Amino acid sequence: MFCKASLIAVALALLSSATPVAQESGSTIALTKRGSLTKDDGTFDHDMAIYSTVRTHNKHRQNMINMERNEGRLPAGASIKPARVFRMPHQKRQKEPLTDEENDLEWAGTVSIGTPGQSFLIDFDTGSSDLWVPSVNCTSSTCSTKHKYNAATSSSDVKKPGTFSILYGDGSTVSGPIYTETVNVAGIKSTGQYFSPVNTLSDSFSNDPIDGILGLAFPAISNLRQNPFFSNAVQERAVKSGVFGMKLASSGSELYLGGTDTSQYTGSIEYHSVTGSGFWQASGAKILLSGKSVITGFQTVIDSGTTIMYGPPSAVQTFYKSIPGSKLYDSTNGYYSFPCKSVPSVSFNWGGKNWVISAANFNLGQTYQGSGQCVGALAGQDLGLGNNVWLLGDSFMKNVYTAFSFDKNSVGFATLS
Numbered sequence: 001m002f003c004k005a006s007l008i009a010v011a012l013a014l015l016s017s018a019t020p021v022a023q024e025s026g027s028t029i030a031l032t033k034r035g036s037l038t039k040d041d042g043t044f045d046h047d048m049a050i051y052s053t054v055r056t057h058n059k060h061r062q063n064m065i066n067m068e069r070n071e072g073r074l075p076a077g078a079s080i081k082p083a084r085v086f087r088m089p090h091q092k093r094q095k096e097p098l099t100d101e102e103n104d105l106e107w108a109g110t111v112s113i114g115t116p117g118q119s120f121l122i123d124f125d126t127g128s129s130d131l132w133v134p135s136v137n138c139t140s141s142t143c144s145t146k147h148k149y150n151a152a153t154s155s156s157d158v159k160k161p162g163t164f165s166i167l168y169g170d171g172s173t174v175s176g177p178i179y180t181e182t183v184n185v186a187g188i189k190s191t192g193q194y195f196s197p198v199n200t201l202s203d204s205f206s207n208d209p210i211d212g213i214l215g216l217a218f219p220a221i222s223n224l225r226q227n228p229f230f231s232n233a234v235q236e237r238a239v240k241s242g243v244f245g246m247k248l249a250s251s252g253s254e255l256y257l258g259g260t261d262t263s264q265y266t267g268s269i270e271y272h273s274v275t276g277s278g279f280w281q282a283s284g285a286k287i288l289l290s291g292k293s294v295i296t297g298f299q300t301v302i303d304s305g306t307t308i309m310y311g312p313p314s315a316v317q318t319f320y321k322s323i324p325g326s327k328l329y330d331s332t333n334g335y336y337s338f339p340c341k342s343v344p345s346v347s348f349n350w351g352g353k354n355w356v357i358s359a360a361n362f363n364l365g366q367t368y369q370g371s372g373q374c375v376g377a378l379a380g381q382d383l384g385l386g387n388n389v390w391l392l393g394d395s396f397m398k399n400v401y402t403a404f405s406f407d408k409n410s411v412g413f414a415t416l417s
C-alpha cells in the first residue's frame, strides 16, 4: 500500500525525468503502479470496487456504441447496455484523503504531445482505442491539477472537424474538439495522430494522478474513427515491429513498444489468434480450479484498463459454486466471497499452459475485519461484449507477461522472469 502523496510524487518525478531507454528493437516506458481494491486494513474496498465496475461497464458500453457505428454491426450476442451511474460517497473520500481509498486505477506512464512536446501522465489501456488529454480550455476544477494541452504553443497541431465525447463511471462525460498532433511515447513518434484535448473532465478524475488515456486496442472501437497511437506508429514505420509487451506488477511495471522485452520473461510466448475486430480477444479459453477445468470454450478480452476479471453472471455463479464455502456478496455487481483461509487456485488456459492467478492477485480482501470471508477478483457482470465473452484485467495480467501482436494478429502470454 502507498499513499496518494507519494504516488503523485512518483508521477511527477516520472514526468520531469522520463528518459526512454532505447533497446535493440523497441522502447521501454516505465509505468507507475495501479492502486488496489483492498484497503490498508486488509478489507475489501466495496465502494471503490463498485466504482471500478461501473467505469468498466461504461467504457465497454461506449466501445460497443463505437463499434456498431464504425462496423455497422455488433458481434454475436453483444449489445449496448444502459449506462450506469455511481458516485463515490463524498464524506468518505474527504475523511480519508491520503489512504488507499484514493488510489488511481491505471497503469500510467508519460506521453509527449505537440512540437515542442507537452508532457502528460497517461493510462495505457489495451481495452479502448482513443487518446485524450485535458485542454488548456478546460476550466473545471477537475482540470486545475492536470497537465493541459495548448494548441497555441505547438507548431504541429491541426484542428479537425467534429467532437469527441465519452461517458465515464460517475455518469459525466469527457468531451472536446478533435486535433491531429505529433505524439511521442518513449521515442516512438506518431505524426498526424488523432486525439482530443478535452474541455470537460468528469469529477471522477479529480483524485486521480493521470491526465488522460491512450488506447491500445483496434480502430474498430475508436470513437474518433481513427487509428490509435500504436497502429498509426506501425503504419508510419516508426517501430520495427507491430508488437508491444506489458508487464504489470507491484514494481517494475512497463510497456515495451516495438517488440517484447525479453528480460522480463522466460521461455517462449504462447500466442493465440485474435478473434473479432475491436479487442485483444482470444477464443477457446477455459477456467480451472486447482487445475481442474470448470468452464470451457469461452472468449477472453485482455484489458489493461480494467482492474479485475469479469465473466457472464451464470458462468461465474457456476464457478463459485465449485468453491466450498463461497457466497454471493453483492448481487448487483456480481461479487462473490470465499473462505479467506483457503484462497482458490484459479487459472486460465487457451490450449497451452495453465496461467495461474496468485492468491494475492485473486484475493481482494476480507468483507469486513475478522469476517473470515474474502472477496474474489472474478465478478459476474454482463458487459454486453457478446456471447461467452469474459474480460480479463489486471488481476489476470499481473501474473503473466502479455504480448500484443498486430503482426501476427495475436495476443500471447509468457512466464514472468
Ligand SMILES: *[C@@H]1O[C@H](CO)[C@@H](O)[C@H](O)[C@H]1NC(C)=O
Residues within 6 Å of the ligand: 135, 136, 137, 149, 150, 151, 152, 197
Ligand atoms: C482553446 O481556445 C483557443 C481560443 O479560443 C483556441 O484557439 C484553441 O484552439 C483552443 N484549444 C486548444 C486545445 O488549445
